Amino acid sequence: MxxxxxxxxxxxxxxxxxxxxxxxxxxxxxxxxxxxxxxxxxxxxxxxxxxxxxxxxxxxxxxxxxxxxxxxxxxxxxxxxxxxxxxxxxxxxxxxxxxxxxxxxxxxxxxxxxxxxxxxxxxxxxxxxxxxxxxxxxxxxxxxxxxxxxxxxxxxxxxxxxxxRWRPQAELMAEINAWWAANAAAGRASLLLGYSFGKAQRLLAGVDASIGPIVVHGAVEPLNEAYRAAGVALPPTLRLEAVKDKALLQRALVVAPPAVLGSAWARKLGEHSDAFASGWMQLRGARRRQGVDRGFVLSxxxxxxxxxxxxxxxxxxxxxxxxxxxxxxxxxxxxxxxxxxxxxxxxxxxxxxxxxxxxxxxxxxxxxxxxxxx
CATH class of the missing domain: 3.60.15.10 (Ribonuclease Z/Hydroxyacylglutathione hydrolase-like)
Known part of the structure; x- marks a missing residue:
């Protein structure tokens, strides 16, 4: 300008x-x-x-x-x-x-x-x-x-x-990695819900990418590209639409916005466990009301x-x-x-x-x- x-x-x-x-x-x-x-x-x-x-x-x-x-x-x-x-x-x-x-x-x-x-x-x-x-x-x-x-x-x-009062971040990421690893061992996808801008990238930066492939929703990947362009290190990610071998999903971590819960998009994952990452998971009953298997307190x-x-x-x-x-x-x-x-x-x-x-x-x-x- x-x-x-x-x-x-x-x-x-x-x-x-x-x-x-x-x-x-x-x-x-x-x-x-x-x-x-x-x-x-x-x-x-x-x-x-x-x-x-x-x-x-x-x-x-x-x-x-x-x-x-x-x-x-x-x-x-x-x-x-x-x-x-x-x-x-x-x-x-x-x-x-x-x-x-x-x-x-x-x-x-x-x-x-x-x-x-x-x-x-x-x-x-x-x-x-x-x-x-x-x-x-x-x-x-x-x-x-x-x-x-x-x-x-x-x-x-x-x-x-x-x-x-947030728990130490390293402890929380270790819990997320353990949940993902257990699901991968059982042959089911791990659907991790978090807002597309900010929360999704923070989750991606903190997880152990050696556990398996990482798949993201179409609303998440453009923001990932903006973060990478700004010099933020994120692991490689695939859009769900780009996954040709559906067996790959059985070991995958899938990061998506909360709106996909129970949607046709989520059903494409086949058998999966779902979790929600939010500060509101600190509240008693929040995970139950959200209708997910796990709640991770991350804000x-x-x-x-x-x-x-x-x-x-x-x-x-x-x-x-x-x-x-x-x-x-x-x-x-x-x-x-x-x-x-x-x-x-x-x-x-x-x-x-x-x-x-x-x-x-x-x-x-x-x-x-x-x-x-x-």
Whole structure:
């Protein structure tokens, strides 16, 4: 894109009133009044800063997009022709005198936190991010979460309840490998369900490819190609349609989105065992309600200790909580002596973390949210 067509690098504008808060809520989404841009807006706007390419954060219809350069391939494949400027992590642009930079969130390929600096104040909007209570655990398919010092931190809280504490990743992957190996020994396919963008690639990067062949759904393979193009090492994969020898499926790990459960596509696998990988598998009864043989607790969002550690590392004296267990997290933050509140956003479960089949256990967990909050 030529310099004249770069809508994100603006010349100094005429003087304007500076809002007390750097980021506020608007009907379109989170908005920076001083810079006149939105962050992950859910309605069409002139300028949108995008934290990552999940569908609830990156939507069609905006005039211009700003995101990490590494996420460009996925964004263009999902949104079609868009006016997009990509930034390296840590690179900054000035928008109407507001300094904006993007920093690693550890969630999926190219995911970022948005740092906004103006008039001596620094705010950070986290988007979705992954970090856990186990300091050695990172999402190996993307740049790990990086704490960013700020005065105000806008944090997600998808799993913001004390019950959500992820097990060490190595233990979980060992369980998945053992399940796959046992199925292969018994001559049945292993259907592992996880969202096509992010979760599928994290599973592929963590499994032991020596156990057998790996087959993927058609919705997964284009994302695999985007990850490989970005330098992420993934094992060789085959689309189901490319498998000529059906005996191969008897030893195969098959990675597919949750929507295939019970479908004609899944029946092509013949005899198989199925499993679902999600943070919601932490909930009692979730695997049963999902109707799968196994449930593996694997999330690309921060767990309760991870949220606490991430917030503390920012040094922020003010925290705004979004999309998740907001009441519980706000209450806990206030007990720590911080100024805390919440934004009601339209970010949802488009990253596959809460399929409709889990409505009952999720609702029960939300009831626990209200009880815990007093």
């Amino acid at each position: 030529s310099a004249s067509a770069r809508p994100w690098t603006s010349a100094p504008s005429s003087p304007r009133a500076v809002a007390e808060d750097l980021i506020v809520q608007r009907p379109e989404g989170l908005y920076c009044p001083a810079g006149d841009f939105h962050i992950d807006p859910w309605r069409p706007v002139a300028r949108a800063v995008i934290t990552h390419a999940h569908a609830d954060h990156a939507r069609r219809g905006h005039g211009a997009y700003l995101a990490t350069a590494i996420s460009e391939g996925v964004l263009r494949s999902r949104l079609g022709p868009i006016t997009l400027q990509g930034l390296a992590y840590g690179e900054a642009v000035l928008i109407n005198g507001v300094r904006v930079s993007l920093h690693p969130a550890g969630h999926v390929l190219g995911s970022a936190q948005v740092r906004v600096e103006h008039a001596g104040q620094v705010w950070v909007a986290s988007g979705d991010y992954f970090t856990s209570g186990h300091t050695h655990d990172t999402n190996t398919t993307c740049v790990p979460f990086e704490p960013v010092r700020c005065h105000c931190f806008i944090t997600e809280s998808t799993f913001g309840l004390p019950i959500y 690309d969002h921060a767990d309760w200790p991870g949220l606490q550690q991430a917030i503390a590392a920012t040094g922020a004296s003010r925290v705004i909580v979004t999309h998740g267990y907001e009441a519980v997290m706000v209450r806990w933050l206030q007990q720590q002596g911080l100024e805390a509140g919440s934004f009601r956003t339209e970010f949802g479960a488009d990253d596959g973390e809460a399929p409709a089949m889990l409505a009952a256990p999720v609702a029960a967990s939300e009831a626990a949210d209200q009880s815990f909050a007093g």
